[in-house]
Amino acid sequence: MRSINSPIVRPVLLVLFLVLVWDLAIRLFDIPAYLIPAPIDVAVQMYAQWPMLLAETIPTLQATIGGFLLSVVIGVPLAMLIAYSRTIESYVYPLLVFSQSIPKVAIAPLFVVWFGFGLFPKVIVAFLLGFFPIVVSTVLGFKSLESDMIDLAKSMGSTKLKMFYKISLPNALPAIFASMKVSITLAVVGAVVGEFVGSNSGIGYVLQRANGNFDLPLMFSALIILSLMGVLLFVIxxxxxxxxLPWHISNRLATAGAH
Amino acid sequence: MRSLRASEEMMTNRFPKQVDRSTLIQLNGVTKKFGSFEALKPIDLSIREGEFVSVVGPSGCGKSTLLKLVAGLAPISDGELLLAGKKISGPQTDVGIVFQSSVLLAWRNIIDNILLQAEMRNMNKAEARSRAEALIAMAGLQGFEKKYPWQLSGGMQQRASICRALLHDPQVLLMDEPFGALDAMTREKMNVELQRIWLESRKTVLLITHSIPEAVYLSDRVVVMSERPGSIAAIYDIDLPRPRDLSVMASTQFASYTKTIRQHFYAQGSLDDH
Known part of the structure; x- marks a missing residue:
C-alpha cells in the first residue's frame, strides 16, 4: 500500500486511468479511428516507429536546449540590467512586452528565409518563446530585496559587487529557477513551431508528416514523446x-526544526 | 565618570555643544529633510562612550531616520554629526546595526550569517570565526551554529543578528526597534539578555523603541521625541541600579519614570503603542 501512495507512482496511476477512460470512450461512443486512435494502435505504431522517433527527438531536443540556454544566457543579464537601471528599464521593458505580443508562429517563416532549414531558426523560435518569462521573473527576483537588507549590507561597507554575489544573486535564484521551469516547457513549444514552418527533421516535422498522411497513431506517438521530453527537462x-536551493521555503523538509 | 555625569546634566534636554573627552556621538543641530518634507527638526544630543540611550516616540516621528543618520546610511540635511570627533559621512566601520527584522540570509546557517560581517569587511577569517563562536556562546546560541534562520524562533534569530552586529567589535551598537516583532514575554527575556550583553561588552548603544518600559528598563537615558517633524521633547536620566532584573519594573521609581514619559504622549494625544 505504501508504494501506491508514493509521489512518483501517483501520476503514473492517473495516466493509466486516463488511458483506460480513453479506451472506454472510443468503444462506448464508437469513435472512428480516423478521429481518435485507440491506445493500443498508438502503442503499436510507437513501437514500430521507435527508432525513427528516437532519432527525430534529437534535433528537437537540441533546438529546445539551445533555445533555453540562450534564454538564460541573454534573459538573466538583461533582467539584471533592467532591475538595476531605471533608464534601461524604461527603454527596454516596453519593447520586451511589445515583442511578446508578436505571434511567433507568424514570424517563424521569416527565420527560415534568413537562416535556412537548419537548427538555428528553431533555436531562435524556442528562444523567443522561452526568454520572456525568465526576464520578467528574474527582474522581480532582483528587485525583491528588503530595504533593511540593503541597509545592512551598506552598513557593513559592502561593495556593489559583493552585495550582488553575496546577497542579490542568491536572493534572486528561487525566482530564476521558477522562471526556468516555465521557460523550458515553452522552449519545447518553440522548437516544434520552428520545425512546423521550416524543417525536414525533428518531432515537429514527424507531426506534420503524420498529419499529412492521416497517420493518427503516429501523431499521437509524436505528441507523447514531446510531452515526455518536456516533463523530463522540467524534472531535471x-x-x-x-x-x-535546499534552504528555500519550497524545498524545506518538514522534519527540520529547532523547537 | 559617573559623578561627572551626574553633576553635568540632570534631567535637562540640552547639552553643552563642545565635545568633551568621553562623548562618542555628537549631534549639533542635525536636521533631515526629504525634499520639502521636514522629518527632523534641529536635534542636539550627545551620547557618551559606554552609555545606553533609548529613543521613544510616536510612529513616524523620525526616530528611525535619526538612527539611519547616525549609521551613516542617509546624509544629514544640516547641522553637524560627529562620531568620536569625526564627521559621519557614509557607513561607519565602528558601528553595528540591528534592525526590527533579523534580516538573516535564508541560504546561510547561523554562523555563516554572523560571518557575513567579516566577509564584507575583509576581516581575518580565523579570528572572525573564533570571535563569532564566542559571541554565539554569549548569546546562548550554542548548538544552533549550523541551523538555518527558519529553524530558529524569532527571539533566537534576533540574537543571531545582534551577534552579527557585534562581530567586528564596533564601539557603537545601533538598534532599530529590535524586539518590536517579538511577543511580550520573549521581548522581556530579550531585554534581560541585552542588558547582560551590554554589561559584558560595554558598547555605546542607541536603541530606538516604542516600548516605554523597555526604554526605561535598559537605558541610562531616555530621549523622548515629539510628533513630526521630529524633535527632542525631553531627556530623562534613569537612575536605577545595575544590573537591573525584571522585578525592577514593579518598583515605584520605575513606575514614576514610565508615568512621566507616558505623559508626553498623552499630552500630544498620540500614544500609539504600549
Whole structure:
C-alpha cells in the first residue's frame, strides 16, 4: 500500500486511468479511428516507429536546449540590467512586452528565409518563446530585496559587487529557477513551431508528416514523446533547484526544526 | 565618570555643544529633510562612550531616520554629526546595526550569517570565526551554529543578528526597534539578555523603541521625541541600579519614570503603542 501512495507512482496511476477512460470512450461512443486512435494502435505504431522517433527527438531536443540556454544566457543579464537601471528599464521593458505580443508562429517563416532549414531558426523560435518569462521573473527576483537588507549590507561597507554575489544573486535564484521551469516547457513549444514552418527533421516535422498522411497513431506517438521530453527537462531543472536551493521555503523538509 | 555625569546634566534636554573627552556621538543641530518634507527638526544630543540611550516616540516621528543618520546610511540635511570627533559621512566601520527584522540570509546557517560581517569587511577569517563562536556562546546560541534562520524562533534569530552586529567589535551598537516583532514575554527575556550583553561588552548603544518600559528598563537615558517633524521633547536620566532584573519594573521609581514619559504622549494625544 505504501508504494501506491508514493509521489512518483501517483501520476503514473492517473495516466493509466486516463488511458483506460480513453479506451472506454472510443468503444462506448464508437469513435472512428480516423478521429481518435485507440491506445493500443498508438502503442503499436510507437513501437514500430521507435527508432525513427528516437532519432527525430534529437534535433528537437537540441533546438529546445539551445533555445533555453540562450534564454538564460541573454534573459538573466538583461533582467539584471533592467532591475538595476531605471533608464534601461524604461527603454527596454516596453519593447520586451511589445515583442511578446508578436505571434511567433507568424514570424517563424521569416527565420527560415534568413537562416535556412537548419537548427538555428528553431533555436531562435524556442528562444523567443522561452526568454520572456525568465526576464520578467528574474527582474522581480532582483528587485525583491528588503530595504533593511540593503541597509545592512551598506552598513557593513559592502561593495556593489559583493552585495550582488553575496546577497542579490542568491536572493534572486528561487525566482530564476521558477522562471526556468516555465521557460523550458515553452522552449519545447518553440522548437516544434520552428520545425512546423521550416524543417525536414525533428518531432515537429514527424507531426506534420503524420498529419499529412492521416497517420493518427503516429501523431499521437509524436505528441507523447514531446510531452515526455518536456516533463523530463522540467524534472531535471527541478532536481537542480532542489540541489542548489535546499534552504528555500519550497524545498524545506518538514522534519527540520529547532523547537 | 559617573559623578561627572551626574553633576553635568540632570534631567535637562540640552547639552553643552563642545565635545568633551568621553562623548562618542555628537549631534549639533542635525536636521533631515526629504525634499520639502521636514522629518527632523534641529536635534542636539550627545551620547557618551559606554552609555545606553533609548529613543521613544510616536510612529513616524523620525526616530528611525535619526538612527539611519547616525549609521551613516542617509546624509544629514544640516547641522553637524560627529562620531568620536569625526564627521559621519557614509557607513561607519565602528558601528553595528540591528534592525526590527533579523534580516538573516535564508541560504546561510547561523554562523555563516554572523560571518557575513567579516566577509564584507575583509576581516581575518580565523579570528572572525573564533570571535563569532564566542559571541554565539554569549548569546546562548550554542548548538544552533549550523541551523538555518527558519529553524530558529524569532527571539533566537534576533540574537543571531545582534551577534552579527557585534562581530567586528564596533564601539557603537545601533538598534532599530529590535524586539518590536517579538511577543511580550520573549521581548522581556530579550531585554534581560541585552542588558547582560551590554554589561559584558560595554558598547555605546542607541536603541530606538516604542516600548516605554523597555526604554526605561535598559537605558541610562531616555530621549523622548515629539510628533513630526521630529524633535527632542525631553531627556530623562534613569537612575536605577545595575544590573537591573525584571522585578525592577514593579518598583515605584520605575513606575514614576514610565508615568512621566507616558505623559508626553498623552499630552500630544498620540500614544500609539504600549
Amino acid at each position: 531543472i527541478d532536481i537542480a533547484e532542489k540541489l542548489m
